């Protein structure tokens with residue numbers, strides 16, 4: 418179980434400073450959430466960590482090793498990202514078999530069939546789905562394939578960028594429960610971005626509230642029901658979410 422340490426992360430894109438100075442630690446095996454309004458910089462943190470954005474300064478370390486010092490191969494074997502939109506993240510002309518076998522080929526791993534079958538079973542899909550294409554899958558099934566693709570290289574950490582927000586409400590719970598089960602079974606460390614406090618409440622041990630590229634407050638999940646936030650913005654965000662949940666019940 419590998420910990421993540423983010424220290425003084427700063428990134429400027431064009432003239433805008435997106436993250437001025439972000440620091441937090443995620444324990445090995447912990448599920449840590451980033452929550453905040455749209456544009457607060459949550460996804461940018463994950464994009465910096467996975468080097469989709471490269472121009473950042475500061476330090477991002479996994480189990481003590483800087484992500485910049487890792488080879489691309491090592492990074493892929495250590496952490497994988499699951500994106501919000503399973504429609505966009507799977508190649509429309511690639512079968513599930515092609516999607517899952519490509520990383521195995523690139524990383525020169527053996528036993529392709531057995532690894533692919535085991536990844537599909539892990540995400541609750543039948544093995545004959547290997548010969549399906551994305552258009553033959555529901556949204557929830559596509560997200561399961563995207564998660565299977567993330568699992569296939571047996572990483573230690575999953576970066577989850579709004580993994581359920583593009584799905585129907587009924588399917589969201591299925592995918593969240595799948596992610597909870599996988600973490601219990603495999604001991605993953607999760608860093609999950611969400612704008613939905615209910616998702617954070619369901620999944621996370623601790624979470625950071627972000628606003629304008631900064632971390633306002635870091636709280637344990639237990640602080641949610643009685644809204645124990647100390648900082649006014651975090652308190653307001655939690656209060657608004659709790660009020661909304663009560664209204665829609």
Ligand SMILES: Nc1ncnc2c1ncn2[C@@H]1O[C@H](COP(=O)(O)OP(=O)(O)OP(=O)(O)O)[C@@H](O)[C@H]1O
Nearest residue numbers: 430431435453454455456457458459460461462612
């Ligand atoms: N490639 C880019 N170039 C310039 N600005 C960008 C780029 N990507 C993101 N931004 C800006 O960075 C800020 C943070 O974006 P980010 O996607 O991290 O927010 P977020 O909190 O994840 O929002 P959302 O919940 O809407 O996904 C936003 O103001 C956004 O416009």
